[in-house]
Amino acid sequence: MDRRKVLLLVAAVIAALGTLLVFLYARGADTRAEERFETRDVLRAVATIEPGESIEAAQQAGKLALQPVPNAMIVGPGLTSTSGLAGQLALTRIYPGEQIIEQKFGTSSEGASAQLPIPDDQIAISVNLSDPARVAGFVNPNSEVTIFVTGTNPVDSQTFSRMLLDRIAVLGVGSTTPITTTTTTEEGTTTEQLPRTLLTLAVTKAQAEKILYAQSVGELAFGLTTETSQLPPGQGANADNLFR
Template sequence: MERRRILIIAAALVAALGTVLVFLYVRGADSRAQSQFETTEVLVATAQINAGETIEAASAAGKFALQPVTNNVLLPDHQVDTSALAGQVALQPIYPGEQIIATKFGATAAPTSALQIPEDKIAISVNLTDPARVAGFVNPGSEVSIFLNGSDPKDGQAFTRLLLSKITVIGVGSTTPVSTTTTDTTGAQTTEQLPRTLLTLAVTQDEAQKILFSQGNGELVLGLLNAGSVVTPGAPTTYANLFG
């Protein structure tokens, strides 16, 4: 009889504990659901804010707005106005829809380069005419060979020779028309306007020195490469071996 009474009491306690646990779970679920749908108005970017742009310039351009954000995705250092960020600049690009947070603003933004320069290279630019840059078919990412049209300072003999077998183009800049005058065998001169375009190349120091020296002492011409192109260094082409 005593044993039966103990079992009944234990069952009642278990049932009561179960009821309490169910109550706590439901209450927690209600709290989580409430948090999911409750919102807080925070400052949000409505247009892209560029790295280095001041908070004042972005505000004047209407790039901020107060918008409701659900509490479960609210960031810890969100802002409700720009007063705490006065005089600061964006440290990185901030895109439309992002919450404005203090950690993305600071006194100065580190300058970034748009050029993708390989770690072991430097970037230099050359100014070439359309024919010299393969009629405009050279684009960022193109692989090119560089040829030099020049003359030997010892005897004045003209030559064409491969200067560098394979160079990567990492940028194509603006185009400017330049007047070029040529003289034929009769002494008659012809002046024409040729567009010249800045091309930026990724090179080693040794390659940069060769290109810059050659650019000042002759004419550079690019040859556009594909995956199967074969280009090998060799003797210069001159009048003596042109038809050999």
């Protein structure tokens, strides 16, 4: 076999291998995408469960329902029945949309008076965020978030977006309510309803002051973090450095 035929054969083998690798990668990507959006039915609250309310009373009142939740958002094992919570009381207020987890129920009436699992040196505050600002609903109790603020600097009137606080613990996710917003443009006035959800955070006094002030002068947004998230401090983004 002459050299030209050998080269053609090698090229054909390489092309076949390349096609096979592309096919395997595409199939793997499809599988990963399906796993990401695959859901499982778990117990969630559909009405507020008050502290001290028994799981039986909540179920009888129709406050629980099996609802589909993306696998990535399921807290713990994901309960599908109340059998493991028989005779137990809610230790904290559970809002509509929250998943039913064992840690929020107990048999002690003293424990039922507890409000939230707040660390000893911190306090709990709540903020109201839209779906995009809370990572499209992927923020759940026990999540850790970074808080960003976008607004206008009152000193020089320059708009900016900057990380405010990092690695803040989420204690609870409350009810979602529609908020009506009206936007006026040259084409006319547009009115739309956007869902906003109450999120409760564990923070220090100084952090609470920063969050409350930032919320009054700008818009807050959460970033969902992991143990390996890189969150170096910086000057944020503004008109001067946006494209640098």
